[in-house]
Amino acid sequence: xxxxxxxxxxxxxTIGVIAAVxxxxxxxxxxxxxxxxxxxxEEALPSANCGGCGFPGCRPFAEACVKAENLDxxxxxxxxxxxxxxxxxxxxxxxxxVDSKVAVVRCSGAPQFRKNTSxxxxxxxxxxxxxxxxxxxxxxxxxxxxxxxxxDCVAVCNFDAIHINPITQLPEVIDEKCTACNACVxxxxxxxxxxxxxxxxxxxxxxxxxxxxxxVSAKKACDVACIACNKCFKVCPYNAITIxxxxxxxDADACKLCRKCVSECPTNAxxxxxxxxxxxxVETEKKxxxxxxxxxxxKNKENE
Amino acid sequence: xxxxxxxxxxxxxxxxxxxxxxxxxxPPPEMVSIPISQHIGAPAKVVVKKNDKVKVGQIxxxxxxxxxxxxxxxxxxxxxxxxxxxxxxxYKRMSVTIKVEGDExxxxxxxxxxxxxxxxxxxxEIIAKITTAGIVGLGGATFPTQVKLMVPRGMTAExxxxxxxxxxxxxxxxxxxxxxxxxxxLVGVSILMKALNVNKAIVGIENNKLLAIANMEKLAKKFQGxxxxxxxxxxxxxxxxxxxxxxxxxxxxxxxxxxxxxxxVQNVGTAFAVYEAVQKNKPLFERVVTVTxxxxxxxxxxxxxxxTPLTNLIxxxxxxxxxxxxxxxxxxxxxxxxxxxxxxxxxxxxxVLILPTEEAKRKTVQECIRCAKCVSACPMGLEPYLMMPxxxxxxxxxxxxxxxxxxxxxxxxxYTCPSNRPxxxxxxxxxxxxxxxxxxxxx
Numbered sequence: 001x002x003x004x005x006x007x008x009x010x011x012x013x014t015i016g017v018i019a020a021v022x023x024x025x026x027x028x029x030x031x032x033x034x035x036x037x038x039x040x041x042e043e044a045l046p047s048a049n050c051g052g053c054g055f056p057g058c059r060p061f062a063e064a065c066v067k068a069e070n071l072d073x074x075x076x077x078x079x080x081x082x083x084x085x086x087x088x089x090x091x092x093x094x095x096x097x098v099d100s101k102v103a104v105v106r107c108s109g110a111p112q113f114r115k116n117t118s119x120x121x122x123x124x125x126x127x128x129x130x131x132x133x134x135x136x137x138x139x140x141x142x143x144x145x146x147x148x149x150x151x152d153c154v155a156v157c158n159f160d161a162i163h164i165n166p167i168t169q170l171p172e173v174i175d176e177k178c179t180a181c182n183a184c185v186x187x188x189x190x191x192x193x194x195x196x197x198x199x200x201x202x203x204x205x206x207x208x209x210x211x212x213x214x215x216v217s218a219k220k221a222c223d224v225a226c227i228a229c230n231k232c233f234k235v236c237p238y239n240a241i242t243i244x245x246x247x248x249x250x251d252a253d254a255c256k257l258c259r260k261c262v263s264e265c266p267t268n269a270x271x272x273x274x275x276x277x278x279x280x281x282v283e284t285e286k287k288x289x290x291x292x293x294x295x296x297x298x299k300n301k302e303n304e
Numbered sequence: 305x306x307x308x309x310x311x312x313x314x315x316x317x318x319x320x321x322x323x324x325x326x327x328x329x330x331p332p333p334e335m336v337s338i339p340i341s342q343h344i345g346a347p348a349k350v351v352v353k354k355n356d357k358v359k360v361g362q363i364x365x366x367x368x369x370x371x372x373x374x375x376x377x378x379x380x381x382x383x384x385x386x387x388x389x390x391x392x393x394x395y396k397r398m399s400v401t402i403k404v405e406g407d408e409x410x411x412x413x414x415x416x417x418x419x420x421x422x423x424x425x426x427x428x429e430i431i432a433k434i435t436t437a438g439i440v441g442l443g444g445a446t447f448p449t450q451v452k453l454m455v456p457r458g459m460t461a462e463x464x465x466x467x468x469x470x471x472x473x474x475x476x477x478x479x480x481x482x483x484x485x486x487x488x489x490l491v492g493v494s495i496l497m498k499a500l501n502v503n504k505a506i507v508g509i510e511n512n513k514l515l516a517i518a519n520m521e522k523l524a525k526k527f528q529g530x531x532x533x534x535x536x537x538x539x540x541x542x543x544x545x546x547x548x549x550x551x552x553x554x555x556x557x558x559x560x561x562x563x564x565x566x567x568x569v570q571n572v573g574t575a576f577a578v579y580e581a582v583q584k585n586k587p588l589f590e591r592v593v594t595v596t597x598x599x600x601x602x603x604x605x606x607x608x609x610x611x612t613p614l615t616n617l618i619x620x621x622x623x624x625x626x627x628x629x630x631x632x633x634x635x636x637x638x639x640x641x642x643x644x645x646x647x648x649x650x651x652x653x654x655x656v657l658i659l660p661t662e663e664a665k666r667k668t669v670q671e672c673i674r675c676a677k678c679v680s681a682c683p684m685g686l687e688p689y690l691m692m693p694x695x696x697x698x699x700x701x702x703x704x705x706x707x708x709x710x711x712x713x714x715x716x717x718x719y720t721c722p723s724n725r726p727x728x729x730x731x732x733x734x735x736x737x738x739x740x741x742x743x744x745x746x747x
Binding site for chain 2: 117118121123124131132135136137138139142144213214217
């Protein structure tokens with residue numbers, strides 16, 4: 001009985017030793033020499049694996065950082081300037097500070113401003129409803145550019161930063177959570193979401209519309225559509241506003257947040273967010289729609 | 305044993321409610337709006353201005369490229385506006401709105417009812433006439449006909465296959481056309497044969513149109529090289545590749561065109577339009593449309609002008625029923641539900657189907673039970689049950705290997721699925737993405 005045990009132990013140990021010797025030489029032969037800095041850089045990264053940098057994940061980005069001559073075109077939007085600075089430190093490379101960005105939804109077409117003219121009969125349990133609706137037709141309202149409200153952007157967000165407001169049926173970005181990873185911008189079939197430079201206290205002024213129809217038909221489809229009336233373009237003292245394809249656009253880098261365009265807009269298509277309330281209310285009637293929107297989002301936050 | 309295609313196929317109920325209704329000529333409406341993009345390919349370029357007077361058959365938009373087609377006015381009157389309006393696609397497209405005044409046709413159009421048999425034109429002249437007339441495939445795909453007739457270098461056409469299958473349930477436009485205008489169609493076919501330089505043509509007709517088969521067989525005796533092929537009823541036999549397999553037993557390779565097996569397919573409606581264009585100088589500005597549905601009072605076949613609002617057609621068929629759930633442009637299998645019924649009919653509108661609420665409902669989706677019914681139904685030999693989750697999860701490289709681009713979007717998989725899974729919805733989505741990826745790779 002003891003013999004069997006001893007033989008077994010000896011045989012298995014011998015096999016083990018032989019295998020170890022073989023494996024040692026094999027490992028020597030096929031050794032992959034990897035830059036140890038890749039691991040260090042990867043550790044410094046937020047490991048969100050969101051793809052916001054343009055690489056499939058954090059490790060491929062770390063590899064690219066180590067390989068690259070300079071870090072000018074490499075940026076981790078989730079980690080921001082701090083993480084990039086520490087990456088630069090590890091690699092001994094210079095890092096240029098990049099303006100932090102935030103996703104902005106450019107549509108205010110809540111149901112009371114934009115009537116539903118048809119019902120999209122989506123298959124039950126569909127997760128890709130925006131893309132599916134977009135593939136079939138212009139959308140359930142007369143505006144063929146606006147938000148479809150299906151929530152494709154919500155489904156792709158890794159950071160819980162975008163949600164559909166049940167009252168307005170439009171997505172809302174939580175600025176503190178948004179990392180500007182670009183996932184929602186890619187997911188939106190209507191190209192409504194835009195990454196804009198972050199301002200102090202998350203203040204922003206933007207044209208909340210992407211309708212490129214002529215003024216008359218844009219207004220017919222939606223009460224808060226940009227009708228390209230040129231009023232904001234004329235009033236802007238910093239030349240930050242351009243109008244093309246029947247649509248106004250405010251350049252976030254040139255805009256000095258003076259808010260002159262906001263009160264000028266006849267359809268309230270330009271939104272101001274994050275500002276203290278104005279002391280003198282100009283034409284209360286005109287601002288009604290916008291106040292509604294602000295109230296709605298407040299209510300929604302309270303509900304949460 | 306009747307011929308049919310080899311792979312897959314389904315048998316939806318026929319519901320050919322308007323099969324016994326003769327083609328009625330619908331008078332021009334008060335206003336037409338003619339989209340300038342009614343075909344596959346580049347949109348046409350508008351050549352008229354606001355307040356211009358136009359006559360019936362006058363060109364209003366010129367072909368905008370190689371794959372494109374001329375658009376002609378279907379009425380006489382004044383151009384009211386040229387702007388973007390909703391069309392059957394659910395998007396706003398450029399269209400020419402004309403206010404109708406009288407019914408004045410261009411003098412060049414021969415309006416006599418006599419049938420002209422002889423055609424002394426050469427192949428080039430025929431193709432030129434077809435190009436001028438703005439003829440596109442009237443089966444529904446609206447591919448410009450002249451492009452199909454120009455055989456690429458190194459390839460030869462051996463046989464012309466004519467599609468008289470009309471496999472879509474409900475639709476009867478081609479059926480009626482074969483019964484009433486059989487001789488014109490056959491003259492059109494012989495003109496197409498001349499244009500392609502082939503001496504053999506086969507007209508495939510499904511066996512549920514016995515009168516049309518009898519009529520065409522009787523008439524075809526007078527024409528050399530044209531034979532009528534009755535086919536077993538099976539959907540989607542009207543698909544190009546399926547029809548070629550059924551009629552001449554050749555299989556078009558994956559990604560290939562019918563010409564790669566020496567055949568060209570044209571619809572009977574197209575053959576009729578070719579006859580009118582070549583022999584009567586009449587451009588394509590009207591077509592036969594079936595207006596049908598189970599609760600429609602008077603299902604009918606109308607010869608209507610392009611640009612007529614669908615509401616006019618529905619009104620002529622007895623008005624919109626109370627229980628309407630969806631209005632579909634085209635047949636129930638491949639047609640498209642409309643956003644509103646005021647959109648104009650185009651060259652590709654083969655029918656208007658009004659579905660009651662009960663039938664228009666989507667059924668509750670359940671889990672896939674791996675019964676493989678969709679695999680045996682797929683006429684292209686694909687595996688829809690596998691392609692749907694790949695598309696859902698956006699695994700596009702595998703989807704491409706599954707040959708999603710071969711899908712003809714016939715909907716047989718969704719129709720046959722016992723769990724009511726939205727197979728085609730997802731496959732179509734994946735196909736669009738894979739197509740975009742493949743195009744970007746070529747660039």
